[in-house]
Amino acid sequence: AQSVAQPEDQVNVAEGNPLTVKCTYSVSGNPYLFWYVQYPNRGLQFLLKYITGDNLVKGSYGFEAEFNKSQTSFHLKKPSALVSDSALYFCAVRDTGYSTLTFGKGTMLLVSP
Amino acid sequence: DVKVTQSSRYLVKRTGEKVFLECVQDMDHENMFWYRQDPGLGLRLIYFSYDVKMKEKGDIPEGYSVSREKKERFSLILESASTNQTSMYLCASRSAQHSNQPQHFGDGTRLSIL
Numbered sequence A: 001a002q003s004v005a006q007p008e009d010q011v012n013v014a015e016g017n018p019l020t021v022k023c024t025y026s027v028s029g030n031p032y033l034f035w036y037v038q039y040p041n042r043g044l045q046f047l048l049k050y051i052t053g054d055n056l057v058k059g060s061y062g063f064e065a066e067f068n069k070s071q072t073s074f075h076l077k078k079p080s081a082l083v084s085d086s087a088l089y090f091c092a093v094r095d096t097g098y099s100t101l102t103f104g105k106g107t108m109l110l111v112s113p
Numbered sequence B: 001d002v003k004v005t006q007s008s009r010y011l012v013k014r015t016g017e018k019v020f021l022e023c024v025q026d027m028d029h030e031n032m033f034w035y036r037q038d039p040g041l042g043l044r045l046i047y048f049s050y051d052v053k054m055k056e057k058g059d060i061p062e063g064y065s066v067s068r069e070k071k072e073r074f075s076l077i078l079e080s081a082s083t084n085q086t087s088m089y090l091c092a093s094r095s096a097q098h099s100n101q102p103q104h105f106g107d108g109t110r111l112s113i114l
Helices: none
Strands: A003-005 A010-014 A019-021 A024-026 A031-038 A044-050 A056-058 A064-068 A073-078 A087-095 A107-112 B004-006 B010-013 B019-025 B031-038 B042-049 B064-070 B073-078 B087-094 B109-113
Touching: A003 A087, A010 A019, A019 A107, A024 A073, A031 A064, A031 A073, A044 A056, A044 A064, A044 A073, A073 A087, B004 B087, B010 B019, B019 B031, B019 B087, B019 B109, B031 B064, B031 B073, B042 B064, B042 B073, B073 B087
Parallel strands: A010 A107, B010 B109
Antiparallel strands: A003 A024, A019 A073, A031 A044, A031 A087, A056 A064, A064 A073, A087 A107, B004 B019, B019 B073, B031 B042, B031 B087, B064 B073, B087 B109
């Protein structure tokens, strides 16, 4: 079985400060990991993915994520938050041998001016 | 760019009605998916389709059915709508040849059942 957890319903950060949105996963094989962002009244937009290789993955809009196999984590990070980063963020995982993604419950990121 | 289009952004229907939600993608993707999104529950997979005329149940298929007669179109059907099916519905597609590529999502249909 595959599962993913986003332990924080909401993350608050001031503009210009670094941000982290947490994600942990559970799989039997090797994980394929994804981050998506959702702006109000829109669908999900792909940010970045980890399939294999370098543990630090860079994605769209200055976001990056670090794959940590020993901690089974894939936290989303950005060095300097923007107010426009305020949105709902979803982590998703797919185990080898599975054809579908399992999504976390989402974390609302609020960046204050 | 891949475009996934959901026919309605907002839809209001009555209990007991048969409801059709339509989704069309323009990138010749084999795989298509229907999710519902509820606050605090994230996205849950209702049904998916590997290819034309193929369908598989997801995590919450009860009360729903699907149709995939053409490659570009994937329809979600609520046979007899109930108030607990009020939700945001999201369609997505993905290439089967590049299954590690991300799914591409439509903008969603916010469905209210009265």
